[in-house]
Amino acid sequence: MDYEVVIGLEVHAELATRSKIYCSCTTEFGGEPNTHCCPICTGMPGVLPVLNKKVVEYAVKAGLATNCNIASFSKQDRKNYFYPDLPKAFQTSQYDLPLCFGGAIEIDVNGVKKSIGLTRIHIEEDAGKLIHDAWADGTLVDYNRCGVPLIEIVSEPDLRSADEVKAYFEKLKSILEYIEVSDCKMQEGSLRADVNLSVRKRGQREFGTRTEMKNLNSIKAIVRAVEAETKRQIEELEYGGTIIQETRRWDDNKGESYAMRSKEEAHDYRYFPEPDLLPIVVGEEWLSQIKAEIPELPDQRKSRYVEKFELPEYDAAVLTSSKIIADYFEAAAAVNSNVKAISNWIMGDLMRAINEKEIEFSNIPVAPEDLAGLIGLIDKGTITGKAAKKVFDIMFETGKKPMDVVKEEGLEAVNDEAAILLAVKEAISNNPKSVEDYKAGKKQAIGFLVGQIMKATKGKAQPQTVNELLVKELEK
Amino acid sequence: MEITIETIEHVASLARLSLKEDEKIRLTSDLKNIISYVEKLNELDTSNIKPMEHVIPMKNVLREDIVNASYDRNEILKNAHESGEGGFKVPKVVE
Numbered sequence: 133m134d135y136e137v138v139i140g141l142e143v144h145a146e147l148a149t150r151s152k153i154y155c156s157c158t159t160e161f162g163g164e165p166n167t168h169c170c171p172i173c174t175g176m177p178g179v180l181p182v183l184n185k186k187v188v189e190y191a192v193k194a195g196l197a198t199n200c201n202i203a204s205f206s207k208q209d210r211k212n213y214f215y216p217d218l219p220k221a222f223q224t225s226q227y228d229l230p231l232c233f234g235g236a237i238e239i240d241v242n243g244v245k246k247s248i249g250l251t252r253i254h255i256e257e258d259a260g261k262l263i264h265d266a267w268a269d270g271t272l273v274d275y276n277r278c279g280v281p282l283i284e285i286v287s288e289p290d291l292r293s294a295d296e297v298k299a300y301f302e303k304l305k306s307i308l309e310y311i312e313v314s315d316c317k318m319q320e321g322s323l324r325a326d327v328n329l330s331v332r333k334r335g336q337r338e339f340g341t342r343t344e345m346k347n348l349n350s351i352k353a354i355v356r357a358v359e360a361e362t363k364r365q366i367e368e369l370e371y372g373g374t375i376i377q378e379t380r381r382w383d384d385n386k387g388e389s390y391a392m393r394s395k396e397e398a399h400d401y402r403y404f405p406e407p408d409l410l411p412i413v414v415g416e417e418w419l420s421q422i423k424a425e426i427p428e429l430p431d432q433r434k435s436r437y438v439e440k441f442e443l444p445e446y447d448a449a450v451l452t453s454s455k456i457i458a459d460y461f462e463a464a465a466a467v468n469s470n471v472k473a474i475s476n477w478i479m480g481d482l483m484r485a486i487n488e489k490e491i492e493f494s495n496i497p498v499a500p501e502d503l504a505g506l507i508g509l510i511d512k513g514t515i516t517g518k519a520a521k522k523v524f525d526i527m528f529e530t531g532k533k534p535m536d537v538v539k540e541e542g543l544e545a546v547n548d549e550a551a552i553l554l555a556v557k558e559a560i561s562n563n564p565k566s567v568e569d570y571k572a573g574k575k576q577a578i579g580f581l582v583g584q585i586m587k588a589t590k591g592k593a594q595p596q597t598v599n600e601l602l603v604k605e606l607e608k
Numbered sequence: 609m610e611i612t613i614e615t616i617e618h619v620a621s622l623a624r625l626s627l628k629e630d631e632k633i634r635l636t637s638d639l640k641n642i643i644s645y646v647e648k649l650n651e652l653d654t655s656n657i658k659p660m661e662h663v664i665p666m667k668n669v670l671r672e673d674i675v676n677a678s679y680d681r682n683e684i685l686k687n688a689h690e691s692g693e694g695g696f697k698v699p700k701v702v703e
Contacts, residue, residue: 156676165694186673216698272695
């Protein structure tokens with residue numbers, strides 16, 4: 133039986149404000165337990181929360197960057213439930229009047245473009261952290277994260293595959309990074325996703341029963357969880373079972389999910405308007421101020437790279453997928469106009485070195501100006517392309533300037549015709565078989581001879597000069 | 609709205625209250641009375657009245673994004689029923 137999977141995503145992003153949403157405690161990650169706390173964020177009776185202006189601005193920014201409508205009138209509500217990570221026994225969130233609604237972002241999966249709808253973006257507060265291994269007979273609660281501002285971005289059930297989910301999530305992350313409202317560090321929990329997923333027989337109009345999966349802390353985990361849950365639901369239905377509407381927790385180590393709670397015991401949140409916080413009214417003037425702060429977004433930057441730098445669409449997409457990479461590229465392009473070479477180096481050797489060394493792009497030891505400088509040395513013929521790879525690896529290890537590495541390692545290209553000619557003659561006299569083959573019409577034999585010459589000159593001879601001189605000698 | 613003993617049990621469980629049987633019976637009748645009293649308001653036609661989103665006619669009471677010192681941890685933990693290792697100690701939570 134042919135099934136179609138239907139997926140919607142709820143993405144939580146911690147906002148990059150300095151202080152918490154309702155008090156002036158720091159939002160800094162980590163810290164000794166309960167040292168970033170005050171009576172407001174630990175839910176003491178009688179305190180009065182006051183909304184952080186930046187939270188509204190960042191959320192509106194995120195809404196504008198994802199083509200949402202911005203509510204001119206918005207309010208906050210209490211979502212009630214008991215759990216030790218929530219000292220007030222309610223989370224301040226938004227229920228029926230979210231700050232942003234009705235947006236869309238475009239994704240591209242293998243060249244197929246698709247618009248994914250955004251239902252809403254609302255503001256809320258993060259909860260504390262439970263530490264289970266502190267004691268055998270109890271759980272330790274750390275409220276440092278309690279009250280850190282979040283936006284929840286809810287998509288429409290428009291996603292149809294793990295690939296689309298990945299593309300959507302990456303696009304969203306990229307937009308949030310570009311507008312600098314969240315640091316999006318998944319390993320620190322700044323960006324988290326819940327996946328709502330159901331399957332239905334292809335052609336069926338109604339949605340199937342959905343499950344919600346929580347605890348997805350990496351893009352890899354999201355993709356794996358989507359694939360596993362799709363398979364689980366289809367198998368369940370194929371064997372005559374039914375899907376139970378429930379919340380499931382993904383265990384990335386085991387590669388499977390398990391039921392946390394079913395609908396019957398699901399929370400009845402009893403939302404009601406938060407009486408301690410006043411409505412948010414984003415008027416024309418404030419809105420246009422925020423609009424003016426929206427920088428160039430990934431798609432616009434991609435088009436600019438294609439038009440201004442005449443880069444292939446593929447290069448432009450890879451370079452602009454992350455703001456840090458795009459900024460790096462532009463810093464290099466500012467000092468060297470050979471943009472295609474810069475693009476090739478970033479997508480090739482630089483990405484490879486980053487993956488091998490498992491470092492963040494923001495911590496690259498090679499400055500963009502130095503990468504541009506290295507490419508300049510190749511273009512000027514100071515070093516060969518082959519030697520450049522070696523220079524790059526040393527630069528990546530040591531952070532040294534390209535010319536310093538070239539000098540220290542003695543990697544300047546040999547352009548001295550006499551020296552190269554010597555190597556050419558030596559190669560010819562040492563390899564009579566290849567010379568014979570060449571003369572007998574096997575032109576490809578020249579490749580072997582070139583290799584010998586490059587070896588003899590330690591890769592420093594200009595390949596073009598080598599070729600010219602070699603052909604000349606052979607034709608004699 | 610119909611108020612049954614099940615309604616009382618559901619609301620009590622959401623509020624983490626444990627009630628005795630006679631309390632449930634008494635509360636069922638109390639809540640019935642309260643709800644039917646308030647339901648009188650439904651007789652009014654409010655279709656043309658804008659909902660009151662907040663009781664105080666004010667908006668945009670906001671603070672600037674400035675960090676100030678947090679409380680001393682010992683002060684914060686004074687409110688804990690039990691504490692240790694710099695944290696609040698609560699009964700084991702199993703996810």
